[in-house]
Amino acid sequence: MLIRTKPALTESDVTDKSLYLNRRAFMRGAAQVSLAGLVGMSASPAQAARENDSVRAWRKELQPKLDSLRPWAGSTGEEQTPLQDVKRYNNFYEFGTDKGDPAEEAHQLTISPWTVRVDGEVGKPADYALEDLIQPHSLQERIYRLRCVEAWSMVIPWVGVPLADLIKRFEPTSKARYVRFETLVRPEEMPGQKALFSSVDWPYHEGLRMDEAMHPLTFMAVGLYGDILPNQNGAPFRLVVPWKYGFKSIKSIVRISFLEQQPTTTWSLIAPEEYGFYANVNPDVDHPRWSQKTERRLPGGLFGPKRIDTTPFNGYGEEVASLYAGMNPRSLF
Numbered sequence: 001m002l003i004r005t006k007p008a009l010t011e012s013d014v015t016d017k018s019l020y021l022n023r024r025a026f027m028r029g030a031a032q033v034s035l036a037g038l039v040g041m042s043a044s045p046a047q048a049a050r051e052n053d054s055v056r057a058w059r060k061e062l063q064p065k066l067d068s069l070r071p072w073a074g075s076t077g078e079e080q081t082p083l084q085d086v087k088r089y090n091n092f093y094e095f096g097t098d099k100g101d102p103a104e105e106a107h108q109l110t111i112s113p114w115t116v117r118v119d120g121e122v123g124k125p126a127d128y129a130l131e132d133l134i135q136p137h138s139l140q141e142r143i144y145r146l147r148c149v150e151a152w153s154m155v156i157p158w159v160g161v162p163l164a165d166l167i168k169r170f171e172p173t174s175k176a177r178y179v180r181f182e183t184l185v186r187p188e189e190m191p192g193q194k195a196l197f198s199s200v201d202w203p204y205h206e207g208l209r210m211d212e213a214m215h216p217l218t219f220m221a222v223g224l225y226g227d228i229l230p231n232q233n234g235a236p237f238r239l240v241v242p243w244k245y246g247f248k249s250i251k252s253i254v255r256i257s258f259l260e261q262q263p264t265t266t267w268s269l270i271a272p273e274e275y276g277f278y279a280n281v282n283p284d285v286d287h288p289r290w291s292q293k294t295e296r297r298l299p300g301g302l303f304g305p306k307r308i309d310t311t312p313f314n315g316y317g318e319e320v321a322s323l324y325a326g327m328n329p330r331s332l333f
């Protein structure tokens, strides 16, 4: 991505980092990796010590639902990215622009209580407590590929609810053609928001067309690997849109607005020629500064990055291509 306070990211930056991650993953060994999958985040005492009270309170609140997670038939059977890598290689500019900054800084974030404002073209606008939003739903586990525009990818077992199930409860009006999402602004807990020359105009915000938001694949995550979301992955409540580049999957959401007009989005305001509104994964449309034909699946193999071909719509074309019938795929970057 691009940010003016630092040199722009290049593909080689990402490669170096993934090689580094590979070595670390190898050192930790396969046994620990699969254990992480089994026990979710109830990991090391050091980690637990960094959790603040609000994290413990939210986990307690959600635990009964986490205990009765439902698997989802559409999950990919691909090898999952180890939890340690999902938690340590992040884009969350509110905590800094380096991939390691969120894991270092996000333990400060207070995630409970958490309120989500729902407004705009809906019959039931309100400030909803997150637990009330989630309460009527059972939680699903969905294993999706996540493809970042920077040409790396992961496979993540998310926990959450389909966005459509939430939207129906808000009773959108016939004027609701787009949905806009907004992330928390709290500079005292988000050091990236205090940066003097940040090119991001906070709050980070994103948008979907209404039919994209209502699509059965569009998911609101409250967890991953069987536990609540780590703060650095967008706790307590984030969007996951698996056929779009990762920057659409906005984290730590505090506001959902239903609109008649297409909203602006954070990255299209920063660099409109590089990051569009649609951001559908497409190997045939290169980023102006690098190819999108392949991706590095993290954490990679023993002897180098695991490079694989990128597929249209990140492999979800059968389900979603019809949403864009008649549109020029080149305009959907």
Ligand code: MTE
Pocket: 001, 086, 089, 090, 091, 092, 093, 094, 146, 147, 148, 149, 183, 204, 232, 233, 234, 245, 246, 247, 248, 249, 250, 251, 252
């Ligand atoms: N949401 C917010 N609020 N701030 C961000 O910087 N980064 C995006 C997206 N959501 C971002 C965000 C990008 S570029 C990616 S690739 C994904 O989050 C990364 O999600 P992960 O760190 O959980 O893998």
